[in-house]
Amino acid sequence: MSENKQTVVALVENKPGVLNRVASLFRRRNYNVDSLTVGRTHKAHVSRMTIVIDVERNDVRQIVENLKKLVNVIDVKYLSNEPHISRDLALVKVRTENADAYNHVTEVCERYPARIVDMGHEVTIVEVTASSAVVETVIDQLRPIGIVEMVRTGVVAMGRGTRIQDTQYEPVNVRGDQSNGSNGVLI
Amino acid sequence: MLLSGSEIVMECLLREGVDVMFGYPGGAILPTYDAMTKYPQIHHVLVRHEQGASHMADGYARATGKVGVCIATSGPGATNLVTGLATAMMDSVPVVAITGQVPRPAIGTDAFQETDVTGVTLPVTKHNYLVSDIHELAYTIKEAFHVARSGRQGPVLIDIPKDIQNEKIDFVYPEYDVVLPGYQPNLVADAEDVAAACRLINEAERPLILAGHGILMSGATTQLRELAERGQIPVTLTLLGKGGLPEDHPLSLGMMGMHGTATSNNAIQNADLLIALGMRFDDRVTGNLKTYAPNAKKIHVDIDPSELNKNVKVDVGIAGDLRTVIDQLLPGVEAGAHQAWMGQIREWQEDCDERDILKTYNGEGMLAAQVINDLWHHTGGEALTVTDVGQHQMIEAQYYPHRRPSTMLTSGGLGTMGFGFPAAIGAKFGKPEEEVWAIVGDGGFQMTMCELATAVQERINVNIAIINNGFLGMVRQWQEMFYEERYHATPMVSPDFCKLAEAFGIPAMRVTNREQVAESVEFARSVDGPVLIEYVVQKEDIVYPMVPTGADLDKMIRRPKPGEVQTV
Structure with a gap:
């Protein structure tokens, strides 16, 4: 990954419209997003976003502070600063009508963390899961054979070891019933 | 107790201490308007355009420090609020807007009067909620008010589908506190930063305080004054910071920036320390960032951490509420003198005095500066003024010095023409004991003058001073200075404002010479209800000094001294 790609991880409330708020922030502040992935966590009310941004290291603080200002954002961490694992996944469909092409694909799969997940008479789908840099390399290796279709998930990342990014936050029970409604008053 | 959604809205507003709301009914908000009849404690002001409602809520909030509330229907009602919300957003004003939405089953079907209001x-x-x-x-309503008035304050919108307004539930008010994970509105400065800031302040030879809206928002005027007086540090104010330090205070240098005092701008460029308190280094106050305050170390205190190092790189950045942070700083600040620095500042001030148009003008016709300075004189400098946007706004900032906080309300960040008059109505609702003057131009007034009917219906005692120069004056000034005098789309034909007022049943007076200004103030004070005074002023006046866009802050175009020739 180049010097100017910074990885930020945000824990957000799992509510409608939150992705829109984050995307809107990046657009109106004119930040250049390389990839943004979002998915659930082990807690139903918390989603996690991994955002790779094309900015100078010095400008990341501004972005982090602006993300924190969004009411639905629970916690933001600048991950490029610390040891972390990052993974990108690509599905690459290549033309493998002749044996040479097919052999080239199997060779790539032996050498890199890639595997064949679908095979037909004309085309083969290769899945590669690795850091973005390795994914780029695999794509470059497959390019000469003839890529006909490709998709990438964008980067997901996590701090190594005991660097745990989690939240103790539990959402308020708005129905105000037994579970925490005891301090509500009937009128 | 079984309550409808509409009644729940009203119950919640009561609990938030709302006593007035500004709005306009329509289909999707009708259930809530019906519920209002059961809650006479909350006065509803019927506006003539929803933009007026949002500015009134804004004016109310700026004048009182409380949350202003506006309400509108779905679709066009809601979109008409947008200018007012953007105005409040840019100036960090706590406003809650409530809008009706089409019923839930109709959302997304392009139903009649449906707009994606939370999207817009x-x-x-x-923040906003559907x-x-x-x-x-x-x-949601409780959280909305909490978000609007905590941390860096701002507008919050709640969009409520009509079927929810009609639905009934056994209502339990959420007495428990709002829990917002990750939302840290009240940060406290850490001791290390405080110590570093104090060290810079005590070492500085030419320090300068830049005080902004944050001083007013956090109620830190006493702390600001104590800091300035103890360190003998001169203070320059942003437009929205006016009233943060009494402008007749010996340490006050007036406003900074594009049309600020030359003294303030010279001081910024020559200071060795800037202490920026609750301001955000907007381009209108910095000029060219590359040459901005080149010799100064910088301390920046703001409640919003994302403002630190945004436009200007600082040596010490402290995120926190100003009242708390200045209290943290004060014990570490030594008594200062800075005699040489103050001597230099007095010299700049004397030069400004020599150029003052009030002392040098002997031409035909009244100048806006004369009118506004006379208004200051005849109101004892104690009026609550609300300006519109343009030349009169800058002249108000220059020639109506304010002593008290929140007595000069203006759209600074967004520069919203049409703001002044409706915001003045809102301010008067919040501060009925104040003498409220809307000081507006002929252009901006015509953008929202439909609210004259609102003022009459409410018998609200707002004095309207129209500074009429027959031009969109500030744009004309730019055309004169930077577009070789091509006055395109700036000469303006206006109605006879006095006859217009008459049609609304509003007493009015036209003032064409300076001798009448005192009389006009007397006249305005004699009228119980809205009153309109039209001041016909010199058509081609210019606001000096002026820092052209992007120029160095001290490269101001100055008003020539008597005998000097202007070179632009």
Whole structure:
């Protein structure tokens, strides 16, 4: 990954419209997003976003502070600063009508963390899961054979070891019933 | 108790201490308007255009420090609020807007008067909500008020589908505190930063305080004064910071920036320390960032951490509420003198005095500066003024010095023409004991003058001073200075404002010479209800000094001294 790609991880409330708020922030502040992935966590009310941004290291603080200002954002961490694992996944469909092409694909799969997940008479789908840099390399290796279709998930990342990014936050029970409604008053 | 969604809205507003709301009814908000009849404690002001409602809520909030509330229907009602929300957003004003939405089953079907209001208002609100479950309604309203008035304050919108307004539930008010994970509105400065800031302040030879809206928002005027007096540090104010330090205070240098005092701008460029308190280094106050305050170390205190190092790189950045942070700083600040620095500042001030148009003008016709300075004189400098946007706004900032906080309300960040008059109505509702003057131009007034009918219906005692120069004056000034005098789309034909007022049943007076200004103030004071005074002023006046866009802050175009020739 180049010097100017910074990885930020945000824990957000799992509510409608939150992705829109984050995307809107990046657009109106004119930040250049390389990839943004979002998915659930082990807690139903918390989603996690991994955002790779094309900015100078010095400008990341501004972005982090602006993300924190969004009411639905629970916690933001600048991950490029610390040891972390990052993974990108690509599905690459290549033309493998002749044996040479097919052999080239199997060779790539032996050498890199890639595997064949679908095979037909004309085309083969290769899945590669690795850091973005390795994914780029695999794509470059497959390019000469003839890529006909490709998709990438964008980067997901996590701090190594005991660097745990989690939240103790539990959402308020708005129905105000037994579970925490005891301090509500009937009128 | 079984309550409808509409009644829950009203119950929640009561609990938030709302006593007035500004709005306009329509289909999707009708259930809530019907519920209002059961809650006479909350006065509803019927506006003539929803933009007026949002500015009134804004004016109310700026004048009182409380949350202003406006309400509108779905679709066009809601979109008409947008300018007012953007105005409040840019100036960090706590406003809650409530809008009706089409019933839930109709959302997304392009129903009559349907607009994606949370989508439209996303970038111009601090936060917004589309209520999707009546059980969330009360908590959402509580959270909305909390978000609007905490941390860096701002506008919040709540969009409520009509079927939720009609639905009934056994209502339980959420007495428990709002829980917002990750939302840290009240940060406290850490001791290390405080010590570093104090060290810079005590070492500085030419320090300068730049005080902004944050001083007023956090109620830190006493702390600011103590800091300035103890360190003998001169203070320059942003437009929205006016009233943060009494402008007749010996340490006050007046406003900074594009049309600020030359003294302030010279001081910024020559200072060795800037202490920026609750201001955000907007381009209108910095000029060219590359040459901005080149010799100064910088301390920046703001409640919003994302403001630190945004435009200007600082040596010490402290995120926190100003009242708390200045209290933290004070014990570490030594008594200062800075005699040489103050001597230099007095020299700049004397030069400004020599150029003052009030002392040098002997031409035909009244100048806006004369009118506004006379208004200051005849109101004892104690009026609550609300300006519109343009030349009169800058002249108000220069020639109506304010002593008290929140007595000069103006759209600074967004520069919203049409703001002044409706915001003045809102301010008067919040501060009925104040003498409220809307000081507006002939252009901006015509953008929202439909609210004259609102003022009459409410018998609200607002004095309207129209500074009429027959031009969109500030744009004309730019055309004169930077577009070789091509006055395109700036000469303006206006109605006879006095006859217009008469049609609304509003007493009015036209003032064409300076001798009448005192009389006009007397006249305005004699009228119980709205009154309109038209001041016909010199058509081609210019606001000096002026820092052209992007120029160095001290490269101001100055008003020539008597005998000097202007070179632009």
